[in-house]
Amino acid sequence: MSRALFPVSDHCFQDVPVWAEGTARLPHLDHDRIGHTRWCKCTNCISLPTKEESVCCHELANLTRYITREVKCVTLEETFRDECLDEVLLISHLKYKSKISKNEFLHKRAEFLQRAAYRSFQSWAHGFCGPKRGIPIPACVVSLVRRTFPVPLIPGKPMDYSFSEGPAVDMANTG
Numbered sequence: 001m002s003r004a005l006f007p008v009s010d011h012c013f014q015d016v017p018v019w020a021e022g023t024a025r026l027p028h029l030d031h032d033r034i035g036h037t038r039w040c041k042c043t044n045c046i047s048l049p050t051k052e053e054s055v056c057c058h059e060l061a062n063l064t065r066y067i068t069r070e071v072k073c074v075t076l077e078e079t080f081r082d083e084c085l086d087e088v089l090l091i092s093h094l095k096y097k098s099k100i101s102k103n104e105f106l107h108k109r110a111e112f113l114q115r116a117a118y119r120s121f122q123s124w125a126h127g128f129c130g131p132k133r134g135i136p137i138p139a140c141v142v143s144l145v146r147r148t149f150p151v152p153l154i155p156g157k158p159m160d161y162s163f164s165e166g167p168a169v170d171m172a173n174t175g
């Protein structure tokens with residue numbers, strides 16, 4: 001087949017990540033991160049209980065390629081929303097990647113959807129090695145995932161997003 005039929009072939013794969021998987025650098029975290037979000041540069045992060053979770057999308061090397069003048073936070077990136085927040089897609093992932101029954105899913109729907117969203121985020125952000133490396137999930141992503149798949153309120157009980165597993169990165173690696 002003639003190369004002339006593919007005039008843009010030199011530009012093919014220009015969107016394929018060029019970083020080597022597994023090379024993600026962990027951000028340097030100082031101690032003063034609890035109880036405020038002054039460390040956030042994207043304006044969408046929330047305060048989380050530990051400094052390891054208190055990380056902004058601007059601080060993770062693999063995410064900076066998504067941040068532009070228009071897209072100031074990865075949660076505004078279209079491909080992130082398509083891959084990590086689409087409920088139909090996440091349920092499909094749960095069906096073939098998890099060992100949960102339909103009843104278990106229906107019982108803890110929000111928790112399983114959040115887990116699947118975090119897992120999808122790690123793959124989207126870091127490639128195949130992501131989930132194994134314990135790279136934190138930015139607090140802006142945690143905030144949006146929680147708001148997208150909220151835990152149903154139980155009358156008389158305060159809202160509890162944390163589940164028993166703690167940080168989002170741990171939720172991504174289990175279930």
Ligand SMILES: [Zn+2]
Nearest residue numbers: 040042045056
């Ligand atoms: Zn932020």
Ligand SMILES: [Zn+2]
Nearest residue numbers: 042057073140
């Ligand atoms: Zn952000």
